[in-house]
Amino acid sequence: MALITETYLRAQLIKGLANPFPVTEGDKLTPAAADFLKERGIRLQRVASEPSGTLPPNFLPVGVSNRHVHLAPHHIDMLFGNGYRLTPLRELSQKGQFAAVETVAVKGPYGSLSNVRILGPLRGATQVEISRTDGFELGVHPPIRLSGDLADTPGITLVGTKGTVTLNEGLIIAKNHVHASPEEAQILRLNHGDRIHVQAMGERSIIFADVIVRVSPQYSLDFHIDRDEANAAHLTTGDTVQIISKNAERRLR
Amino acid sequence: MALITETYLRAQLIKGLANPFPVTEGDKLTPAAADFLKERGIRLQRVASEPSGTLPPNFLPVGVSNRHVHLAPHHIDMLFGNGYRLTPLRELSQKGQFAAVETVAVKGPYGSLSNVRILGPLRGATQVEISRTDGFELGVHPPIRLSGDLADTPGITLVGTKGTVTLNEGLIIAKNHVHASPEEAQILRLNHGDRIHVQAMGERSIIFADVIVRVSPQYSLDFHIDRDEANAAHLTTGDTVQIISKNAERRLR
Numbered sequence: 001m002a003l004i005t006e007t008y009l010r011a012q013l014i015k016g017l018a019n020p021f022p023v024t025e026g027d028k029l030t031p032a033a034a035d036f037l038k039e040r041g042i043r044l045q046r047v048a049s050e051p052s053g054t055l056p057p058n059f060l061p062v063g064v065s066n067r068h069v070h071l072a073p074h075h076i077d078m079l080f081g082n083g084y085r086l087t088p089l090r091e092l093s094q095k096g097q098f099a100a101v102e103t104v105a106v107k108g109p110y111g112s113l114s115n116v117r118i119l120g121p122l123r124g125a126t127q128v129e130i131s132r133t134d135g136f137e138l139g140v141h142p143p144i145r146l147s148g149d150l151a152d153t154p155g156i157t158l159v160g161t162k163g164t165v166t167l168n169e170g171l172i173i174a175k176n177h178v179h180a181s182p183e184e185a186q187i188l189r190l191n192h193g194d195r196i197h198v199q200a201m202g203e204r205s206i207i208f209a210d211v212i213v214r215v216s217p218q219y220s221l222d223f224h225i226d227r228d229e230a231n232a233a234h235l236t237t238g239d240t241v242q243i244i245s246k247n248a249e250r251r252l253r
Numbered sequence: 254m255a256l257i258t259e260t261y262l263r264a265q266l267i268k269g270l271a272n273p274f275p276v277t278e279g280d281k282l283t284p285a286a287a288d289f290l291k292e293r294g295i296r297l298q299r300v301a302s303e304p305s306g307t308l309p310p311n312f313l314p315v316g317v318s319n320r321h322v323h324l325a326p327h328h329i330d331m332l333f334g335n336g337y338r339l340t341p342l343r344e345l346s347q348k349g350q351f352a353a354v355e356t357v358a359v360k361g362p363y364g365s366l367s368n369v370r371i372l373g374p375l376r377g378a379t380q381v382e383i384s385r386t387d388g389f390e391l392g393v394h395p396p397i398r399l400s401g402d403l404a405d406t407p408g409i410t411l412v413g414t415k416g417t418v419t420l421n422e423g424l425i426i427a428k429n430h431v432h433a434s435p436e437e438a439q440i441l442r443l444n445h446g447d448r449i450h451v452q453a454m455g456e457r458s459i460i461f462a463d464v465i466v467r468v469s470p471q472y473s474l475d476f477h478i479d480r481d482e483a484n485a486a487h488l489t490t491g492d493t494v495q496i497i498s499k500n501a502e503r504r505l506r
Contacts, residue, residue, distance in 0.1 A: 010462070010463060013448075013450075013462055013463050040448075040500070131484065132484040132485075132487065133386060133481075133484050143456070144456045144457060144487070195266075195293075197266075197460075199462065203396070203397045204397060204482075205462040205463055206459055206460065206461060206482075206485070207450075207459065207460035207461075207462055208460075209263075209266055209458040209460055210263060210266050210458055228481055228485040229457075229459075229485040231385040231386050231481040231485070232385075232459075232481040232482040232484070232485035232486070233485070234385065234397070247293070
């Protein structure tokens with residue numbers, strides 16, 4: 001027995017919807033779901049109940065990252081004064097990570113962004129993560145990279161309360177990715193380095209293709225996207241998306 | 254004989270990449286394409302040349318719509334003075350449509366957007382199209398709709414040189430869609446009302462699922478998306494995307 005919604009049907013589109021569409025005893029369709037099938041000329045077919053225990057839905061929670069900065073120790077000294085320590089504002093989904101009370105201004109050749117949040121703890125290298133939309137505002141167009149992959153990225157200027165830092169590199173647009181602990185990865189049958197297709201299931205059923213999975217005891221389950229991706233897919237932190245395929249070799253059925 | 258690029262391989266991921274991957278005599282791989290296969294543990298297999306005349310690539314040109322306004326005749330009078338006529342600035346991809354020299358300010362409950370372009374010619378009902386990002390700036394969150402479908406949409410305030418109009422409805426986020434003339438649709442084997450999956454093939458290989466196809470002699474071939482979708486998929490007007498499946502019944506292979 002299941003409640004079949006338009007959102008569910010829309011998420012199934014990529015795999016193809018059978019015509020007639022099988023519904024088991026006790027299944028209910030929402031009026032929007034019934035319209036959705038009718039619009040496409042898909043009829044309903046009553047079938048016997050399936051045994052339970054078939055594949056579980058593969059859902060991932062969404063974490064939307066707004067523009068932010070990770071600082072190296074020598075840069076925090078230059079921006080806020082020698083020996084300055086960040087004040088945690090709130091914990092983030094990944095263990096030990098926090099949003100700080102402190103912010104910086106980010107200045108580009110064309111414009112600037114004020115009140116850009118600093119995330120802690122400190123890192124070995126300073127990294128500034130913006131969206132493509134932010135890049136148009138700043139007048140700089142960084143590549144799409146995974147965190148930490150800073151070779152051949154552009155620099156940018158940061159302004160703190162006590163000083164200014166002009167970076168030679170470190171500005172990126174974050175590449176979307178999935179974080180998972182080993183236990184979570186096992187439940188979802190994911191391995192470190194897997195590349196998956198993930199679909200938003202709301203009003204804008206975008207599919208994120210070739211999303212990299214990163215597994216570590218430090219991680220908690222999260223599908224990390226930036227604000228442009230969130231707005232394009234109509235997603236908000238705490239929404240869920242569905243894994244619809246895994247790795248290139250596995251064909252979508 | 255073909256040049257196999259990383260972009261091409263990335264676009265094929267949704268269908269699955271064979272392992273070993275077949276290459277015919279004369280095919281060349283770019284270094285990035287070779288790395289792409291190697292990273293995934295996919296080997297190469299030389300095979301005899303295929304007969305030519307297999308499925309043509311199904312490409313669509315991209316048109317990115319920034320926020321804009323379509324005005325009804327009585328509203329242009331209120332905003333710019335009685336009998337005012339728009340001055341065309343440049344032609345748009347769709348026949349007879351133009352961007353006007355004139356702009357309005359759009360005022361929401363939270364903030365406002367200045368210099369929002371008016372598109373001509375005039376329409377029966379005033380319609381304001383924004384992105385979700387713009388909605389956060391204005392403080393209003395309209396639904397995602399196809400052009401003209403304005404029932405139960407929120408209103409907004411427009412400010413011109415001679416006056417102000419407060420709409421009761423007409424604010425939408427545009428639903429992405431494909432425009433095609435009957436001739437273009439025939440070449441691409443598309444019909445009015447088809448729902449297709451379309452993939453961006455650049456650094457961000459997003460798939461737009463369930464995109465509606467609209468065919469009319471008034472139309473020219475274009476895949477219309479808004480600025481959020483363009484930034485999330487790293488697309489710009491004039492880029493191309495690929496049709497990767499058509500309608501729910503056809504399974505992806």
